Amino acid sequence: MMGSETEGFEEGRLYASKEEMENLVIDDPLNDTKSSYSNYRSAMSSSAISETHHPLSPSILVTPAESDPLLSPPPYRDIRNPSGQRESSYIEPPAYADVIFSPFDGDHFGDVNGVESPSRNSDNSGRFSRSLGSSSSSSLASSSDYIKITVSNPQKEQEASNSIVPGGGTYVTYLITTRTNVPEFGGPEFSVRRRFRDVVTLSDRLAESYRGLFIPPRPDKSVVESQVMHKQEFVEQRRVALEKYLRRLAAHPVIKRSDELRVFLQVQGKLPLPTTTDVASRMLDGAVNLPRQLLGESSSVVAPHEVVQPAKGGRDLLRLFKELKQSMANDWGGSRPPVVEEDKEFLEKKERMNELEQQLTNASQQAESLVKAQQEMGETMGELGLAFIKLTKFENDEVVFDSQKVRANEIKGFATAAVKASRFYRELNAQTVKHLDTLHDHLGLMLAVHSAFSDRSSALLTVQTLLSELSSLQSRAEKLEAASSKIFGADKSRIRKTEELKETIRVTEDAKNVAVREYERIKENNRTELERLDRERKADLLNMMKGFVLNQVGYNEKIANVWTKVVEETSGYAKESS
Amino acid sequence: MITTLMEQQRSVTASSQSPRSPSSQPYLSVSVTDPVKLGNGVQAYVSYRVITRTNLPEYQGPEKIVIRRYSDFIWLRDRLFEKYKGIFIPPLPEKSAVEKFRFSAEFIEMRRQALDIFVNRVASHHELQQSEDLRTFLQADEETMERLRSQETGIFKKKPSDFMQIFKDVQSKVSDVVLGKEKPVEESNPEYEKLKHYIFELENHLAEAQKHAYRLVKRHRELGQSLSDFGKAVKLLGACEGNSLGMAFSELGAKAETLSVKLQKEAHQILMNFEEPLKDYVRAVQSIKATIAERANAFRRHCELAETIKLKEINLNKLSLIRSDRVGEAEMEYNELKAESDEATQTFETIVRLMNEEIVCFQEQKTLDMGTAFHQFAKGQARLANGIADAWRSLLPKLESCSSS
DSSP: OOOOOOOOEEOOOSSSOHHHHHHTTOSSOOOBOEEOTTSHHHHHOGGGOOBOOOOOOTTTOSSOOOOOTTTSOOOOOOTTOSSOTGGGGOOOOOOHHHHHSOOSSTTTTOOOSSSOOSSSOSSOTTSTTHHHHSOSTTOOGGGGOOEEEEEEEEEEEEOOTTOSSTTOOEEEEEEEEEEEOOGGGOSSEEEEEEEHHHHHHHHHHHHHHTTTSOOOOOOOOOHHHHHHSOHHHHHHHHHHHHHHHHHHHHHSTTGGGOHHHHHHHHOOSSOOSOOOOOHHHHHHHHHHHHHHHHTOGGGOSOOHHHHTSOOOTTTTHHHHHHHHHHHHHHHTTOSOOSSOOOOHHHHHHHHHHHHHHHHHHHHHHHHHHHHHHHHHHHHHHHHHHHHHHHHHHHHHHTOOSHHHHHHHHHHHHHHHHHHHHHHHHHHHHHHHHHHHHHHHHHHHHHHHHHHHHHHHHHHHHHHHHHHHHHHHHHHHHHHHHHHHHHSSSOOHHHHHHHHHHHHHHHHHHHHHHHHHHHHHHHHHHHHHHHHHHHHHHHHHHHHHHHHHHHHHHHHHHHHHHHHHHHHHHTGGGOOSOO | OOOOHHHHHHHHHSOOSOTTOTTSOOOEEEEEEEEEEESOGGGOEEEEEEEEEEOOTTSSSSEEEEEEEHHHHHHHHHHHHHHSTTSOOOOOOOSOOOGGGTTOHHHHHHHHHHHHHHHHHHHHSTTGGGOHHHHHHHHSOHHHHHHHHHHTTTTTOOOHHHHHHHHHHHHHHHHHHHHTOOOOSOOOOHHHHHHHHHHHHHHHHHHHHHHHHHHHHHHHHHHHHHHHHHHHHHHHHHHHHOHHHHHHHHHHHHHHHHHHHHHHHHHHHHIIIIIHHHHHHHHHHHHHHHHHHHHHHHHHHHHHHHHHHHHHHHHHHHHHHHOTTTHHHHHHHHHHHHHHHHHHHHHHHHHHHHHHHHHHHHHHHHHHHHHHHHHHHHHHHHHHHHHHHHHHHTTHHHHHHHHHO
């Protein structure tokens, strides 16, 4: 769901063709890059938004543009990404609110240098746990340790020779650099090369080991897009997505300490995690197990350790059948399993999560529209200004009457203001995009929530299946008991059967206990995660609102100033008050 | 009431003294008000109340109210164009827009404003205000007006297509000259050439500016709409979250909806006080083009007649040598022709003189108009931006208290 974040912005003239611009004798044509807001996600990748500002050329203006720092902000690098080549083209427009307003909580608008500042950043890392990094009251104690991950330097590499496809395939690896002060890593800085397939593996392993947790979803495989886009664009898009993903993992309080992540980030060479079972081997596996599962009843028991994983296709055919039968029984309200999906509280929370997801979706969509509207406002204002600049030049060229000179002057003043206002709108919008991104991030997390909830359901199903199996085994044992007690002199086969049955029951009992423990564990994970999610979401959304509001205030003040100046300059034309 | 640029002109040229002091300065003040939709279906149209207040003796009484429709205004404009060649006749708003919007409140209001401006410009022009057709327009009863209006179809009626043709002719002639193609009968007056070129180019620039101005109106509306939608969505999200966060969201949403209203209002202001004046400017330039065409016609006629006169003179001289008995008749013809030629020359020269005066006035007026339009626009934008800043600022303490709780 996080998938395709584009670097997406199109280099383009803001207003008119280059020729038109040159006709205006403006030396430095206003060169702004438009974000393609048709793709909201592309706008979300705020690291991609770069703007170069030039003051209006003095050759047109009688008075040179005043040295307004916001008109030509000093471009500064995102200091935390010294290595990123792409990042070097990135210039973050100064958030006016940052510059002008003293922050309400010092941490919120805090450092840009070095420390992982929680907000107003070029990247949206740690969005989910933004409050963790901040010193606001809701943060946890873990704010002292940090893990900083960078993904860079994509390179093409050749597939090993025994690939199925003749000629060998190529794939891309990414350099993953980690800086950390966490002792378990044994070093402050290190790098590995990984390919996307490794990320999928990591994601799968985490999903298995941390059932019930809200694990940030990994980037899509999106094969289709890789065909459509230019390789370079696609690779860059993926790089950004990977970085975001890994940073989110590192921000999760449990996962950041996981072996899987550590191994992924640190161990050189081939990733030492068992790879995702591909279809072929799975089929193979299943075929081997099939006779045993279908025919040999005695070995139809689910081994306890397998209980800890949900039934997968192929290998666990019989288990799947049983659990399916159980879930149908549940649905039809047939047998009453002793373990009910209790927790009215949980069901309420689940309901609330669904509602929340709906509202987040809605809000995210409207935020997208808002951003688009703001963008277009800025663009049209700029185009209006440009049209008047052309007019002023024209009047000056063809001047015959004094009244023309006067008018040309007024037009120029107006046009300048319009262009300035246009610039402010677009800067405001770039900031707005970053803030409203929060909605989008939290929407993406819903996927993790669904996943965690379904971990819970499948664990419960396993328990229920085992319980009903246990109860049917026990009733069989009882019947056998009853039957043999009637016949005097139990024969050998019956004794054997009873023994075997007792053994099966014991094993099943063990499995059930393990399953129950697993279920409880997952339940607990769900609970703590929900708390964490709620806490962090509230903090994030609050920050979002503050940032959004502050930006609106700051930039609108600037825009008001621009126009107030024009009001003063044209005050001579005011007759009656309107 | 919206302060239009014409209201200020009205107050400049027309005295603001009440009609009750008979010894006051002469004034003529008109308002076009009260649009009412009449008729049904295809026949439906809008009528306006035209109120004339004056102390001029040519008019019947201090106040007169008549009902007029758009085609009546067209009639007046056409008559003035015929009679006062050389003068830049004030422009009229375009014939109807897309059918759907013909009766929209906004369109009607814009048209009303433009018609009001038109009449007042005519009434304040030192020559045009003396027009008998103007008096007829302002005073005649509705039946008379209707009769006159339909008469036009026969004699004078210049359909919009005729104007277009004239424009095209002039345009092509000018561009031909500019492109160095064949030279038709044209004045060789470099200053005038410059003026023509200026006028034609100016129209292009203005049209583009007006286009963007119109788009800006739309942008304001769109931003307003999306802010409103965003506000609603945020409110719902707040309801979901509950507690202080929920309340904060609620307030944010409410603020967004308030600002949406401000934006819609500003959109309307921009439309009426900025985009319309720009359109008006474009129309004025188009009116000048019509005058340019008239001047070209007059020049051609003057030249043709001058040529004819020369020939006639030669013939006359020849005739006086050969057949002196025919001379009398020929002389009479010659004299008639001479009179015509003189008239044509006179007409042409009047046009030239008038145009020279008019262009000075035009430039001055337009500086005034644009200055006013810019002023209004800037005021509106400053007000809007300040309003937005204030509204959002008022939220900050609430948000602050949320985070500390």
